[in-house]
Amino acid sequence: MKPSSWSYSGITLFEQCPKKYYHMRVAKDISEPPSTAMMYGTDVHAAAEYYIRDGVPLPEKYSYLNPLLEKLNTYPGQKHCELEMGLQRVDGRLLPCAFNDPNVWYRGIADLVIISPDGKMARIIDYKTGKSSRYADTKQLALMAACVFLHFPTVEHIKAALLFVVAEDLVKAEYDAPAAMHIFTELDDILTQRDAAYESEVFNPKKNFTCRAYCPVLICPHNGRSE
Numbered sequence: 253m254k255p256s257s258w259s260y261s262g263i264t265l266f267e268q269c270p271k272k273y274y275h276m277r278v279a280k281d282i283s284e285p286p287s288t289a290m291m292y293g294t295d296v297h298a299a300a301e302y303y304i305r306d307g308v309p310l311p312e313k314y315s316y317l318n319p320l321l322e323k324l325n326t327y328p329g330q331k332h333c334e335l336e337m338g339l340q341r342v343d344g345r346l347l348p349c350a351f352n353d354p355n356v357w358y359r360g361i362a363d364l365v366i367i368s369p370d371g372k373m374a375r376i377i378d379y380k381t382g383k384s385s386r387y388a389d390t391k392q393l394a395l396m397a398a399c400v401f402l403h404f405p406t407v408e409h410i411k412a413a414l415l416f417v418v419a420e421d422l423v424k425a426e427y428d429a430p431a432a433m434h435i436f437t438e439l440d441d442i443l444t445q446r447d448a449a450y451e452s453e454v455f456n457p458k459k460n461f462t463c464r465a466y467c468p469v470l471i472c473p474h475n476g477r478s479e
Contacts, residue, residue, distance in 0.1 A: 253278075255450040257338075257356045260392045263439060266446050268462065273446075274455035275469050284468045293381040296417060297334075297363060300379055304364060305333040317417055324364065327375060332365040337399040346436070348402040362396045371406035378414050385421040388414050394435035397427040 256278070266273040275282040286294075296317070302308035303321050310317055336351035339358040349356055364377040376396050380388075393412040401407055410432070414423040449455050463474040 253450045253453050255447050257359050258443070258446070259359050260395055263442055263446065266449075267442050268460050269458040269467070269469075270445075270449050270455040271457035271472055272462075272467060272469050274449075278450075278455070282468050289381070293379075296381050297379055300363070301333040304331055320415065320417060324366070324377060327366050329366045329368045329375075332362070332367070335362045335365045336360075337362065337396075337403050339399060339402065346398075346402060346433070348399070358395070358399075360392075360395055360399050362400070365396075365400060367404055367407065371404070372408045374400050374404065374407045374410045376400060376410060376412040378412075380414050380416045381418055382416060383418055385414065385416045385419050385423055388416075388423040390414065390423065390425045391435060391438070393425050394427065394432055394438075397425075397432040398435055401427075401429045401432055 262273070262277055265277065276284065296314060299310050299314045300317065300321055303310055303317075304325060310321070337360050338349045338351045338353050338356040340347045340349045340353065340355050341357040346357075351359055351361075362376055363379045364375075366375040366377075368374065376393060378393060378396070390412075393414065397410045397412055400410060408428070410427045412425045412427065416422070457472050457474055459474045463472070467475055469475060
């Protein structure tokens with residue numbers, strides 16, 4: 253079985269439980285019903301995209317976003333909303349490609365990328381709707397930074413942030429190109445495990461905090477719920 257392209261959400265799902273990953277991303281015979289939190293996050297992302305890209309006023313229920321998004325609007329440069337980027341891996345090298353390229357290796361979508369007028373600096377914003385930034389994970393920012401460096405080769409420095417719109421917090425990170433590329437080294441072990449699972453066609457279950465209360469994969473010894 254040939255490994256498919258991967259995303260950060262996909263690789264974190266595999267790390268959480270290979271069996272859950274198999275059913276949701278490979279066999280696709282089980283899907284996770286959207287939760288209220290997931291739908292809220294989708295709506296917030298859409299509202300922010302329309303506001304920044306098209307100037308569409310925010311719905312009243314999201315008016316609290318106005319100061320945050322207006323601040324982002326003040327940054328000069330070209331703004332890319334929901335920017336889809338792909339990477340190929342060719343002879344050990346990473347090359348930029350289209351999101352839906354048939355040979356894409358990694359896929360990522362950046363909520364907002366702002367390229368400065370001189371093309372030398374970029375900002376990356378990832379909107380988060382969680383109630384706390386306590387367990388913020390910046391690995392996704394590093395992946396987005398790596399993509400931006402490869403897709404926009406004039407960029408020399410990136411300022412990135414996880415913007416927790418509900419918690420009103422900002423988790424910042426800055427990258428130069430060599431530092432951003434280290435993220436692939438950090439993920440090498442889990443990517444190797446994923447490749448091995450595809451090759452052997454064995455995706456073993458892994459007990460984790462989602463098993464009994466949240467996991468939709470009921471055909472698993474760790475689930476504990478009947479179908």
